Amino acid sequence: MALGESELHDLIRESVRDISDDFDREYWREHIENKEFPDEYWQALADDGWLGVTIPEEYGGEGLGMLEMSIIIEELSRGGGQGGIIFVLTPVFGGIGIQRHGDEAQKAEYLPKIASGEMKFCMGLTEPTAGTNTLNIDTTARRDGEEFLVNGQKTFISGVENADTMLLVARTSEFDESNPTHGVTLFLVDDPAERAGIGLSEVDTAVPWFERQYQVTFDDLEVTEEDILGTEDGGLYLLWDTLNTERLAGAASSLGGGLRAIDLAVEYANDRNVFGQPIGGHQGIQHPLAESYAKLMASREILYKGATKWDDDEDCGLEANVAKLLTSRAGTEAADHAIQTHGGNGFTHEYEVYDIWQNLRLTQTVPVSNEMVLNYIGEHELGLPKSY
Missing domain, CATH: 2.40.110.10 (Butyryl-CoA Dehydrogenase, subunit A, domain 2)
Known part of the structure; x- marks a missing residue:
């Protein structure tokens, strides 16, 4: 019997979390410090079929959609890995770009290698x-x-x-x-x-x-x-066709990173005792984390809506841009609150939250600045004059 959508998504989340659990903080610290590609992580994603999630089955992929890719990226980022970076370059610009716009020879040459993990893109x-x-x-x-x-x-x-x-x-x-x-x-x-x-x-x-x-x-x-x-x-039209998927994938990475920061802050706030109780019991700690979590949950809804519209061949320009804007802001804010929760420990190499903040702060500038996103919304959705 075929799985329902929610059951499939639950299985995807479980599988991706299992992969994340196999690659701990020390693994990522070592690869980041040495500027070394995480080959074992990459191959684990390929072996489970996730690098080819949107690639048609005839080319070795899973034949799923942007919604499933967004869930994978979210969970990888929430698990502490850098799946968002990995997915945008190869499965998005390589895989989606070629499957939508490549000729038959290009599809046969590149898509199976992307799905198997044999090929990487920049x-x-x-x-x-x-x-x-x-x-x-x-x-x-x-x-x-x-x-x-x-x-x-x-x-x-x-x-x-x-x-x-x-x-x-x-x-x-x-x-x-x-x-x-x-x-x-x-x-x-x-x-x-x-x-x-x-x-x-x-x-x-x-x-x-x-x-x-x-x-x-x-x-x-x-x-x-x-x-x-x-x-x-005619390349600009092809490029713009792919940019919405880039923004959705980037939003999923920001969402997962923000949730990772909240998870770590909650764990720390439950363990750290000051003034006779866990610091998480103080509203000064609890409320900022709860508010950031609420914003991340709201931004997740617009992300999933945009991914679903893309899968249904509907225009998702507004949703993709709004998701990019909101997740970058909410994620950065969540990481900032996580640092504050950790106090001085938030700035040490032992704890992860400052690295998360650096990565999430970047998402307000790349792959497109939030100012350009607001320009898009103002001009194309609100009907205001072109501002640049």
Whole structure:
């Protein structure tokens, strides 16, 4: 008998929690300090089928949806791991991007390897002078017969050292003010860390991740028509189609991280005795945690609604953006309250809450700033004039 949706989701949560339980705080601390990819964790996710959660069964995946992916990411983050980082780059930009927009050869080549854990992705989008204005990117791919020569620079590119393929965003036609979305193309660039024509320079960041950040320089990098994902000059529409899933996945990671902070604060507040009772019995400790938990539960509802709409091929732009906004704020606030609950211990390496705060504070800025999210809501939902 087929499982009902709630039963399936309960089984997913149980399975994912079992994986998280196998990778403790020391495991993550070691990999973050050494900037080392968590291969055992990655393979455990692949073995249980979660890296291919949205990939069709014919390509080795589970054939489920964005709602199930959101639940997986939430539980991995709540379990103390960095599943949110892992999922956005490979299962989202790699898996969802290719399954929705790749040709049959690309699907057959990439999707089974993503589902099995054999392949990892990175994303080459952000540029030093463009920021969130993707229309203003300077990286060009100039046609030379059936090939293209790529020149330009990207920055804050995560995990190039671990990636088998980069999803590269480049301009293939000059910017046309009368048709501003035309002229950008997506390329699948294999072996980016070793490819001739690509130079890497590490960017020093303070965020506690296992991945490194890079400035990536392209100097006559050769790519071909077969490397194009989708259509030449039509890449922005493909990219925007995937951005809602990126924001939903990021929201799930923020949600799980915020719940992780609450879980740790509650455990500490029950164990720590001051003035003759557990500090959790004091309203000054209890109320901030309860309020943050309430905000996280509310933001979870809009996240799940957005994921369900995406699975039903409905427009989920509002829900994806609102979920990103609310979870980033509520998660950061929850981590801040967790630090305060821990007192001085909240700033030590022994306890996890300060690392959680650093990761969650980042989510107010990436993958898109909360200010740009508010711009979207103001213009596209409220009908206010364009503000930027």
